[in-house]
Amino acid sequence: MAILLLAEHDNTHLSDQTAKALTAAKQIGADVHVLVAGSNAKAAADAATKLAGVTKVLVADDASLANNLAEPLAALIVSLAPAYDTIIAAATSSAKNVLPRVAALLDMAQVSEIVEVISPDTFKRPIYAGNAIQTVQASDAKKVITVRTASFAAAGEGGSAPVESVAAAANPGLSTHVTDALSSSDRPELTSAKIIISGGRALGSSEK
Template identity: 70%
Template structure:
């Protein structure tokens, strides 16, 4: 079974999410080609070629791929699809944006956010905010699959696959063009790949309290900062910090939930964390049902003490 894996990259390097999606792809079939489409993306392609299990890297470079626009990316994938039995991507913002369009162009049903590969056409995926796991068998001639990467280990490096450039000029005539990116910079780890995440919830009460009590603990631990949907909706934290079904799915080694009650949609985004610590003054809070360690305490007292102890 031949598989085309769409790489998630910044032109200089391939994200760890792609290495995890590669692990899933290799469980589906033994021949995996990686598509690196970008602008001046040779460095990312060479890094992808080093991932164990990659048979070939296809490098498409053109200005039309700037900003990971769905139209040109879907178009080049569709042009290559005839050679492959499956199209795979990590369930990142890029994969979620591009692969549904590819599935529509191929007239097949997409299988979204798989957490386990049972065979080349059968997968497990969460439904009902992660409260149930559905087994899905695709009967389509070509499978289009996104991977919830929290459930897979990244493929190691050590290979040296060939990098094959392809012409991409034909895909530049689309109805959308990339104008600019406004990316927030932070010295903290990226949320979806961090080994430690400290998250704050509605109980913090204000953006000032969020910064005053959550950020010092995160900085001492070298952790990424997350937030519940309630905290984001209230304006305590930026939208890109939201963890949950409608935010980002994380699975760090350590997840510290501070003042988060544990609504179902939040649990769907963090319950695969290796160790979960919950701090909440409500001992009946649902978060304690999934926590490995629970502290019934006022976060405004507990967090300064924790920061001081660190």
């Protein structure tokens, strides 16, 4: 069966975390479908269709999915799960909120923050704050996986995947979105930065 990759996006732009998680997904299997769940997220879906290796883009456009609330998004993924044997996402704050719920609803164990794919059911992941690497073999019928994207290169463009609309699942109504309180910075996200300089106070100035 196919692999379902949950896209990371802001309804307008597709995060490069999705392209990196796609690289991991393609090492598990060749038939990768990307789920773009949001509200007025056509631009993000169009970007997903262009990623090399994507065979289909599923678009769930509903007001309940506008703010990445975990409960309606998890309900949607579970409704799609029968068609997939692997559900995967980048290990972002959003996916870390959603995929454990998906795993619990499916009564399966999650494999978290993989850094290497050994086979379709065997992965490596860091433990003890990264001081050791654990090899995990998933025995469940379906696999729920998050990917530490720093370990994978982003998939390139060049694809032309078809788009299919899917209906949002019934909203459990367990939470509501109140407001966003976001800090702004001209710096890129650490996981997306092309160059990282670490030195702290010892450098003393930007010139150094």
